[in-house]
Amino acid sequence: MRTASRVVGTAALLDGFAAQDSPVYGAERRGAPMTAHVRIARDPGRAFIWERGPIPAPDLVVVADDTLLDDPGARPLAGLGPAGALLIATAHDAEEVRQHTGHPGPIVARDFRSLGLEHVGSAAGGSAALAAAACVLLGLSAAAASAALRSELEVLGLPPEVVAANLRVAEQGRRGLVRLDLSTGDGDATRPTGRVVDVAYAPPEVGSPTVTAKPNTRSRRTGNWRVFRPVIVLERCTRCWICFVYCPEGAIALDADDTPRIDYEVCKGCLVCLEECPTHAIAKVAEGRRWDPVGAVS
Amino acid sequence: MGPGGGRVVRRMLTGNAAAAWGARLADVDYVPAFPITPQTEIIEQLAAWAAAGEIPARFVTLDSEHSMLTAAGAAAAAGARVFTATSSQGLLYGFELLYTVAGWRVPLVLVNVSRALASPITLEPDHNDVLAARDSGCLQLHAETCQEVLDSILLAYRVAEDPRVLLPVIVNLDGFSLSFTREPVELPDPEAVLGYVGTYNPRHAYVRGERPMAQGVAVLGGAPYSYFRYQAHLAARNALRVHEEAARAFADAFGRPYGLTDGYRLDDAELVLVMSNSCATKGRAQVDRARRAGIPLGLLRLRVLRPFPHDAVRAALAGRRAVAVVDQNLSVGAGGITVTEVAHALYQDPSRPPLLSYVGGLGGKEIGEVEFAHILADLRRAAATGETPPPRLLFTDAEAAQVRTLLAIAGKEVAG
Numbered sequence: 275m276r277t278a279s280r281v282v283g284t285a286a287l288l289d290g291f292a293a294q295d296s297p298v299y300g301a302e303r304r305g306a307p308m309t310a311h312v313r314i315a316r317d318p319g320r321a322f323i324w325e326r327g328p329i330p331a332p333d334l335v336v337v338a339d340d341t342l343l344d345d346p347g348a349r350p351l352a353g354l355g356p357a358g359a360l361l362i363a364t365a366h367d368a369e370e371v372r373q374h375t376g377h378p379g380p381i382v383a384r385d386f387r388s389l390g391l392e393h394v395g396s397a398a399g400g401s402a403a404l405a406a407a408a409c410v411l412l413g414l415s416a417a418a419a420s421a422a423l424r425s426e427l428e429v430l431g432l433p434p435e436v437v438a439a440n441l442r443v444a445e446q447g448r449r450g451l452v453r454l455d456l457s458t459g460d461g462d463a464t465r466p467t468g469r470v471v472d473v474a475y476a477p478p479e480v481g482s483p484t485v486t487a488k489p490n491t492r493s494r495r496t497g498n499w500r501v502f503r504p505v506i507v508l509e510r511c512t513r514c515w516i517c518f519v520y521c522p523e524g525a526i527a528l529d530a531d532d533t534p535r536i537d538y539e540v541c542k543g544c545l546v547c548l549e550e551c552p553t554h555a556i557a558k559v560a561e562g563r564r565w566d567p568v569g570a571v572s
Numbered sequence: 573m574g575p576g577g578g579r580v581v582r583r584m585l586t587g588n589a590a591a592a593w594g595a596r597l598a599d600v601d602y603v604p605a606f607p608i609t610p611q612t613e614i615i616e617q618l619a620a621w622a623a624a625g626e627i628p629a630r631f632v633t634l635d636s637e638h639s640m641l642t643a644a645g646a647a648a649a650a651g652a653r654v655f656t657a658t659s660s661q662g663l664l665y666g667f668e669l670l671y672t673v674a675g676w677r678v679p680l681v682l683v684n685v686s687r688a689l690a691s692p693i694t695l696e697p698d699h700n701d702v703l704a705a706r707d708s709g710c711l712q713l714h715a716e717t718c719q720e721v722l723d724s725i726l727l728a729y730r731v732a733e734d735p736r737v738l739l740p741v742i743v744n745l746d747g748f749s750l751s752f753t754r755e756p757v758e759l760p761d762p763e764a765v766l767g768y769v770g771t772y773n774p775r776h777a778y779v780r781g782e783r784p785m786a787q788g789v790a791v792l793g794g795a796p797y798s799y800f801r802y803q804a805h806l807a808a809r810n811a812l813r814v815h816e817e818a819a820r821a822f823a824d825a826f827g828r829p830y831g832l833t834d835g836y837r838l839d840d841a842e843l844v845l846v847m848s849n850s851c852a853t854k855g856r857a858q859v860d861r862a863r864r865a866g867i868p869l870g871l872l873r874l875r876v877l878r879p880f881p882h883d884a885v886r887a888a889l890a891g892r893r894a895v896a897v898v899d900q901n902l903s904v905g906a907g908g909i910t911v912t913e914v915a916h917a918l919y920q921d922p923s924r925p926p927l928l929s930y931v932g933g934l935g936g937k938e939i940g941e942v943e944f945a946h947i948l949a950d951l952r953r954a955a956a957t958g959e960t961p962p963p964r965l966l967f968t969d970a971e972a973a974q975v976r977t978l979l980a981i982a983g984k985e986v987a988g
Contacts, residue, residue: 280584280754283584283754284584287582287583287584287756292755292756293584293754293755293756294753294754294755295584295753295754296748296749296752296753296754297752298748298752300695301609301695321756322717322755322756323755324853324856324857324860325853325854325857326749326753326850326851326853326854327749327854327938328938330940330941462857465941466940466941466942466944466945467942468942468968468969468970469942469946469968469969470942470943470946470964470966470967470968471967471968471969471972473965473967473972476986479984480979480984480985480986483691483692484982485982485983486982486983486984487981487982487983
């Protein structure tokens with residue numbers, strides 16, 4: 275998604291608009307939820323975006339993974355006003371998204387992820403389609419969008435055939451879409467709600483950065499990071515413990531008879547277990563996306 | 573084309589990429605490196621260019637920031653033009669060397685990508701890291717935009733290598749809000765940059781086989797120590813004038829003016845926000861909104877933090893009706909850091925305004941509409957009454973609720 279945001283930012287600059295794109299992510303590896311913010315000047319005469327940080331009231335929100343809609347840590351629609359637009363990668367249709375989110379504004383829903391898997395061979399390929407779609411909705415030219423996609427992918431050092439595949443999937447992503455009216459105002463000028471408050475001294479058991487809750491990471495479900503789900507084929511499993519030992523998340527536990535069990539609420543889908551299994555007893559199954567991040571494989 | 577002709581390219585660059593381009597265009601000789609988030613992309617880019625033969629610089633990875641800054645200082649003392657970069661914990665790990673290399677009077681350029689200091693550990697920016705170095709003898713330029721990151725590195729070499737200065741320069745940019753943020757950046761013509769930065773010709777610290785010397789010598793007794801340390805101070809004060817000359821030449825060559833401080837809609841401002849670094853951009857947006865509402869607000873951005881430009885700050889702020897300093901830092905047990913320096917600059921002036929002190933944006937916390945509205949209300953009240961409210965942390969009810977939730981998840985009993 276960082277690349278998708280850069281494609282939009284570069285396309286805007288190529289079309290003559292000042293732009294700013296800024297990703298925000300934590301210390302986790304690839305696959306963790308992240309956000310990126312793109313500001314584009316409405317006025318082509320403006321040379322620079324004099325704003326910083328997250329956009330409090332965006333005109334367009336692009337969601338690359340529909341399981342994030344229900345993730346309390348992500349809340350991708352926070353700040354999206356009723357007239358704002360939502361572009362979402364999902365196997366659901368726009369009406370289902372509207373019912374699920376209650377969002378009254380324009381919704382464009384497509385299975386960009388499957389497009390990416392089909393044409394590029396990776397879920398990341400869906401980002402090219404999403405970026406191309408976003409460019410159309412924003413009114414940026416197809417020529418700028420394609421040039422931006424090409425240059426951003428080349429910067430990543432991708433081989434020409436992968437760049438070409440991404441350009442093809444981008445064509446699919448933008449097909450049939452038209453520019454939206456996104457003139458809802460200044461997305462940075464929100465009415466202040468709330469107040470500045472005093473911070474009082476707290477005793478050290480509260481006011482120092484310690485954690486006393488026992489299962490603190492268990493309360494953060496990371497199952498929706500997966501693109502592929504590792505599935506243990508028990509007929510081939512020799513109970514050797516190797517997957518249990520190698521799992522970097524401690525997401526594989528052993529039964530009393532040493533049978534490994536994967537906790538899909540925690541498993542991030544890194545597939546280290548699949549790599550390490552000496553008897554190839556672990557298969558990978560593409561995740562069927564549903565609202566519930568740990569829902570059943572479709 | 574730039575004002576002086578030549579090939580100018582405008583493209584989307586992060587602050588980190590702009591920093592790497594600054595080093596590349598300045599034609600540096602030596603880049604000692606050690607990774608740390610959010611700085612690592614700078615040295616990754618320079619490493620890639622060095623490996624591809626696109627830059628002639630010698631790129632070397634060291635085993636720590638302490639070794640890195642030692643190598644940087646040693647190479648600079650041998651006469652090389654040196655660039656290096658770090659952030660936060662890394663700056664503190666190499667801290668001893670900041671004082672040491674400043675004492676060697678070597679003009680290397682160190683980029684610091686600001687990141688709040690542990691503990692608790694975090695990745696996002698505030699300025700306690702770079703401001704910890706403010707007494708070291710390293711000069712400090714603080715950038716607001718990605719363009720200013722690149723430009724400041726070029727300015728930094730010109731100032732640092734001037735015989736009236738010869739001190740290391742730290743160029744500061746904020747993690748995330750500049751380091752990972754792309755915005756349009758003009759890459760100046762390489763030939764024009766070479767003409768601007770010139771050649772480093774040290775007369776005091778170099779390696780020549782025909783003329784051996786001892787550098788960084790020990791002194792016993794306070795008199796020689798005082799003398800040499802004060803020489804560094806005088807050199808830093810010289811940098812006020814040298815910076816103005818270098819900035820004038822920069823504006824002539826590349827069309828972008830830089831002052832010791834930067835003002836926005838200050839001319840007729842009765843109320844002034846004082847900010848620094850990338851967050852000052854949000855201050856500009858607030859100034860525009862206040863002006864649309866008929867409120868005469870302006871912004872003063874602190875840009876050159878060392879040497880501290882007392883005269884420029886006094887000229888910009890004396891006679892205003894009220895001034896609010898937003899420190900994105902916290903001297904634990906005292907409060908904001910730059911507000912005391914602003915107060916020092918203003919104290920002797922009989923028309924000094926009420927000076928309001930805020931600490932905000934610690935650990936990269938947003939400074940949002942609620943906080944700016946609070947400051948503006950305080951400023952207007954202070955202008956009307958002449959009374960100043962006590963220093964305040966910018967922290968909202970929504971953020972207090974968020975912290976209460978996190979404390980509960982962490983298993984803490986929180987009253988209220």
